[in-house]
Amino acid sequence: MTPETQINELLQRFQECDLELNQNVSNQLVELDSTEVVLGMKKLLQTPDVSLFTQKQAVKLLGRLNSDCVPVLSQALFNPNVEVCKLAAQSLGAFENRSGWNRDAVRLAFLQGLTHPSVDVRKLVSQGLGKFGSELTIPDLLAVLTSAKGIDCEFRDTFKGALIKQGRIAIPMLLQALKHSDIGVRRLAVEGVWCLGTQAEIPDLLRSRQDLDSEVRSYAESALEKIREPQPFLMRWVRPFFSTSNKAFINAFIEWDDAQFIGLMREQGFVNERDEDLLKAFQQIKGYINSPRSNTELHMTANSYVNKNRAYDELMFIEVMRVNGFASESKEELIQAYFIAHYYCGAKTMYR
Numbered sequence: 001m002t003p004e005t006q007i008n009e010l011l012q013r014f015q016e017c018d019l020e021l022n023q024n025v026s027n028q029l030v031e032l033d034s035t036e037v038v039l040g041m042k043k044l045l046q047t048p049d050v051s052l053f054t055q056k057q058a059v060k061l062l063g064r065l066n067s068d069c070v071p072v073l074s075q076a077l078f079n080p081n082v083e084v085c086k087l088a089a090q091s092l093g094a095f096e097n098r099s100g101w102n103r104d105a106v107r108l109a110f111l112q113g114l115t116h117p118s119v120d121v122r123k124l125v126s127q128g129l130g131k132f133g134s135e136l137t138i139p140d141l142l143a144v145l146t147s148a149k150g151i152d153c154e155f156r157d158t159f160k161g162a163l164i165k166q167g168r169i170a171i172p173m174l175l176q177a178l179k180h181s182d183i184g185v186r187r188l189a190v191e192g193v194w195c196l197g198t199q200a201e202i203p204d205l206l207r208s209r210q211d212l213d214s215e216v217r218s219y220a221e222s223a224l225e226k227i228r229e230p231q232p233f234l235m236r237w238v239r240p241f242f243s244t245s246n247k248a249f250i251n252a253f254i255e256w257d258d259a260q261f262i263g264l265m266r267e268q269g270f271v272n273e274r275d276e277d278l279l280k281a282f283q284q285i286k287g288y289i290n291s292p293r294s295n296t297e298l299h300m301t302a303n304s305y306v307n308k309n310r311a312y313d314e315l316m317f318i319e320v321m322r323v324n325g326f327a328s329e330s331k332e333e334l335i336q337a338y339f340i341a342h343y344y345c346g347a348k349t350m351y352r
Contacts, residue, residue: 007032011040017053026061033065042072045079055084063091066100074109077125082118089113089124096131107132111140114147126151130158134165141170145177148184156191163192164271171196175204183213190216194223195269202227230273234265234281258282301326302337314338 007029014025029037041058044050059076062069069091076088095106106128113125129136129144136144141162144151151159163170170192177189190208193201201223208220226233256264261282262275270278301324302317317338318331326334 003032003034004036007034007036007040011044014040014057015044015050015054017051022053022057026057026064029061030064033067035067038062038065038067038069038072041069042075045072045076045084052081052083055079055081056087059084059087059091063087063094066098068100068102069098070095070101070105070109074105074112077109077113077116077121082121085116085118085121086124089121089128093124093128093131095128103132107135107140111143114143114151122147122151126155130155133158134162136162138166138170138173141166142173145173145180145185145188148182148188151184151188156188159188160191160195160269161267164195164266164269167271168196168198171201175201178204178208183216186211186213186216187219190219190223194219194226195271197223197227198272199227231277231281234270234273234277235284238265238281238285256282302334302340 010025010029010032014022014029016022029040041062044058045055059073062073062076073088073092077085077092079085079088089110092106092109095101095103110125110129110132114122114129116122116125126144129140132140136158141159144155144159163174174189174192174196177185178193180186180189186208190205190211193205193208197205205220205224205227209217209224211217211220226237258279262278265273265278265281302321314335318334321329321334321337
């Protein structure tokens with residue numbers, strides 16, 4: 001029996017709605033991995049009277065082939081049945097393990113998929129697009145911005161990383177997006193300005209500080225503070241995350257070298273700060289961790305109290321802490337814990 005005859009027979013059996021039989025046939029077709037198998041799946045997906053079960057299994061099988069299936073899966077992303085579309089997005093997401101697939105074609109398929117009417121499909125597409133990381137270009141990022149509704153929340157870190165790679169060349173695109181009618185677009189845009197903004201973007205951020213959406217307003221306010229007071233802001237942003245009982249994390253941090261810390265902060269969006277300013281913060285944080293004032297119990301208790309009642313002022317907070325056993329700490333130590341706790345409770349929602 002020739003390979004073509006064998007493939008044709010398997011394609012006939014593939015359409016039988018029996019899961020066990022279908023899986024067995026699928027495994028055989030994967031072993032025969034060829035253009036003929038891809039064309040056979042394409043035909044099944046384009047034939048109106050083929051069952052939904054067969055179409056779904058066809059899309060799954062395509063994701064297992066090394067032969068170039070990207071054009072077929074790109075079409076399947078817009079199949080009339082949304083379940084087929086979701087499976088097509090998942091199959092395209094296997095591109096990293098498929099030697100015969102063209103990465104650029106997959107990227108373009110995902111970008112096109114951002115326009116899909118189903119939010120579930122768009123989330124799956126954004127997850128796949130996130131695998132390209134800093135390979136994303138300005139046109140790619142613009143496509144993401146204009147389709148931000150339904151973007152998977154984990155993609156935001158990828159978006160930020162890609163923006164940082166592009167640098168200030170991305171600023172005009174972001175400033176335009178700050179005026180977009182969709183909240184999701186404005187949120188991504190202001191997060192981008194948070195990373196890349198300088199004094200020149202202050203007027204735009206002042207306008208965004210009046211946005212109807214609370215998340216946009218918070219990021220705009222944070223970006224303004226980061227631009228106006230970079231060193232104090234950097235210290236306030238980083239230090240609360242080391243007021244923790246996780247001693248293993250603190251010990252690991254202390255062992256970081258200068259280059260590791262600078263790299264981490266660049267990835268987090270501190271791209272305009274000078275290396276020497278970042279290193280100054282690094283040394284101050286190390287000193288804070290090693291200081292007797294980094295009393296874990298004190299700060300954990302302060303976080304707990306402030307989280308329950310953020311309306312405390314300094315005097316009320318000091319009184320509460322004294323009553324609850326913190327009698328030997330100085331007023332300065334307690335006030336420091338108060339401000340760290342206030343900042344930490346806000347940072348948990350503002351920064352992801």
